[in-house]
Amino acid sequence: MTRPPDPSSASRRTRVFFALWPAPAIARRLHREGERAHATTGGRRMRRDTLHLTLAFIGDMPRERLEDLLACADKVDFAPFALVVDRIAAWRHNHIVWAGASVQPPELESLVSQLNAALADAGFPVERRKFSAHVTLLRNARGELPASDIDPPIEWSVRTFALIESDLAQDGAHYTVLKFWPAAGTTGH
Template identity: 35%
Template structure:
């Protein structure tokens, strides 16, 4: 493989979770994230040589975790980046452990990733958004068991440029 790819590790929702999150998007303004792009980023790797994909794919197997029960019960807004997001009032310790386990393996392999901010697990619902007062939304229960290495590509169309997320490697987490 030659060239470079823009990559990240993520938890990838199942179809029923994506559908429920899509319903939440009606409560926010801005450019909605397409349902197929909804995810929780665990580690953003940025530009990586394409030749690193096999090693990065093997990392999925080196991270120890069972499936994680997530209760999405909160919407928020990052004013600095104008992003409306879905998240959790209480972050399960298992999710923090998964993140730390992945960070440990990346450090052992000397693979750099974006550490500018502390881990704030969230699902971006809309970009170029404005603070939105949300109505009572029904909490979403997500059996998070799909760990994925994802390539981020930019595609152009009549409306401008849009990210397209393509799973490169994946692993189902234990029960």
């Protein structure tokens, strides 16, 4: 599923973002949480193969800038960490049901901070709002969903982050991992 950027496509545009990409077992657990929430709220469930935690959304950009993005990510030095996904809730303003961590590990905050600094230095847009680690499970949710615990919590061992390309289609977005970056002292995904 990982593929290198295509240098012959320099004149085209691409839509990309950096993310934590879950291992299959974690994606299955997140998908089951979305299924449970869907019974209460309705909406459109995210496909299991698209579940992720966005670190930095770049959006639409010229494909020839992919090398610049790769260079930004190469500057990030992060330690592996455990992310405990233990909460499920909804944002009413945008009808999103999400799963997240009640405590964000300092390693995650450092990863996001380093990535945003490198992106800003290279002239890429950077989110100014406080980072809120979450995985979108449902879109267009209609019912109420009070915040609750995920029991047992999902223990996500984070050892990589990735650059993802997003292709929008009628049935939703389709993602391709362009590259993984391993945490310090690890061998990767």
